[in-house]
Amino acid sequence: MPGPYTVQVTSTANPAPSIVERLSAPHRGPVPFSVEFFPPRDAEAEARLWRAVRTFERLGPAFVSMTYGAGGSTRDRTARIAGELATQTTLLPVAHLTAVNHSVDELRALVGSYADNGITNILALRGDPPGDPLGEWVRHPEGVEYAEDLVRLIADLGDFHVGVASFPEGHHRAPDLEHDTRTLVNKLRAGAEYSITQMFFDVEDFLRLRDRVNRADPEQGAKPLIPGIMPITSLATVRRMAELSGSVIPADVQERFAAAAGDGAEENREAVRAVGIDFATEMAARLVTEGVPCLHFCSLNFAKATSEVLERLGVDTRSALPAASR
Numbered sequence: 001m002p003g004p005y006t007v008q009v010t011s012t013a014n015p016a017p018s019i020v021e022r023l024s025a026p027h028r029g030p031v032p033f034s035v036e037f038f039p040p041r042d043a044e045a046e047a048r049l050w051r052a053v054r055t056f057e058r059l060g061p062a063f064v065s066m067t068y069g070a071g072g073s074t075r076d077r078t079a080r081i082a083g084e085l086a087t088q089t090t091l092l093p094v095a096h097l098t099a100v101n102h103s104v105d106e107l108r109a110l111v112g113s114y115a116d117n118g119i120t121n122i123l124a125l126r127g128d129p130p131g132d133p134l135g136e137w138v139r140h141p142e143g144v145e146y147a148e149d150l151v152r153l154i155a156d157l158g159d160f161h162v163g164v165a166s167f168p169e170g171h172h173r174a175p176d177l178e179h180d181t182r183t184l185v186n187k188l189r190a191g192a193e194y195s196i197t198q199m200f201f202d203v204e205d206f207l208r209l210r211d212r213v214n215r216a217d218p219e220q221g222a223k224p225l226i227p228g229i230m231p232i233t234s235l236a237t238v239r240r241m242a243e244l245s246g247s248v249i250p251a252d253v254q255e256r257f258a259a260a261a262g263d264g265a266e267e268n269r270e271a272v273r274a275v276g277i278d279f280a281t282e283m284a285a286r287l288v289t290e291g292v293p294c295l296h297f298c299s300l301n302f303a304k305a306t307s308e309v310l311e312r313l314g315v316d317t318r319s320a321l322p323a324a325s326r
């Protein structure tokens with residue numbers, strides 16, 4: 001039930017489906033998939049994003065998501081590009097929103113600008129401190145403390161569909177896994193309809209999270225828990241991503257990639273990429289057999305690596321893609 005501050009959602013005549021609805025619609029391949037993009041910094045990067053968008057469009061993802069830069073640094077670009085995805089493509093966009101550096105009034109206005117751009121699916125996140133993501137979290141004096149509060153704020157504003165983040169290894173600030181599970185369950189109880197996980201390197205971590213949530217609250221455990229997968233194409237990138245998120249790369253996985261990278265001053269990019277595609281495919285295939293509702297690929301705004309993984313999973317990319325973009 002919307003609260004006192006309602007936001008006019010522009011597309012009420014023909015509202016966009018929710019992610020949960022989209023996940024039960026027909027899809028190619030063994031399981032629905034989705035793709036994460038980030039807002040590009042300049043015109044060249046934006047042209048590259050749009051090439052990836054058009055390629056993915058032909059592959060039929062259940063949804064695509066657009067991240068929100070640290071500290072609100074991409075607020076206009078996130079809303080604009082997610083809006084363009086909503087109005088100029090056949091894709092269903094989810095716009096991320098974080099609480100960092102925003103007052104409650106600003107958050108309400110941002111949700112309003114998403115609605116103005118035709119966005120009704122929002123991923124509600126607390127965000128990390130800008131600069132050093134592992135540094136001290138300081139709440140905006142008139143802002144919210146936790147993602148759970150942001151879920152409620154968005155739900156109170158109108159007919160939005162909200163998702164949240166989850167962490168197979170536990171969030172790096174959570175004192176233990178039980179606390180981390182409680183956080184996720186509380187976000188779902190607050191109205192989140194699904195969660196998308198941080199990228200991870202061990203499928204067992206994902207399965208244990210799923211079990212913990214199911215044990216803690218079977219009703220919330222029935223909501224989609226969507227694994228985040230990154231097809232690794234460069235060792236340097238993945239090390240940086242793992243550092244920023246506090247993820248641990250298991251020793252055997254590190255060894256596999258290090259062997260491919262070689263001992264030279266420069267890593268052997270082609271060999272690392274080949275291992276990265278193999279590794280992502282193995283993880284994705286196992287997750288499919290474990291009955292996940294969707295595979296969420298962190299694309300870094302490139303389509304090729306994810307398309308290769310999808311093809312190996314049995315998605316017919318050949319009929320969907322022109323030869324040049326494969």
Ligand SMILES: Cc1cc2nc3c(=O)[nH]c(=O)nc-3n(C[C@H](O)[C@H](O)[C@H](O)COP(=O)(O)OP(=O)(O)OC[C@H]3O[C@@H](n4cnc5c(N)ncnc54)[C@H](O)[C@@H]3O)c2cc1C
Binds near residue numbers: 069098128147148173
């Ligand atoms: C799929 C995905 C997408 C992301 N997209 C973005 C993005 O676009 N932009 C961006 O800047 N960051 C993004 N992030 C990173 C995310 O913002 C950070 O990981 C952040 O540190 C945690 O956000 P959260 O929403 O999980 O926070 P919360 O759920 O609020 O949790 C933050 C910490 O507070 C603790 N906590 C929560 N509630 C309580 C409570 N009631 N009492 C005590 N402790 C509590 C939790 O255990 C956790 O340690 C993304 C992460 C994921 C997994």
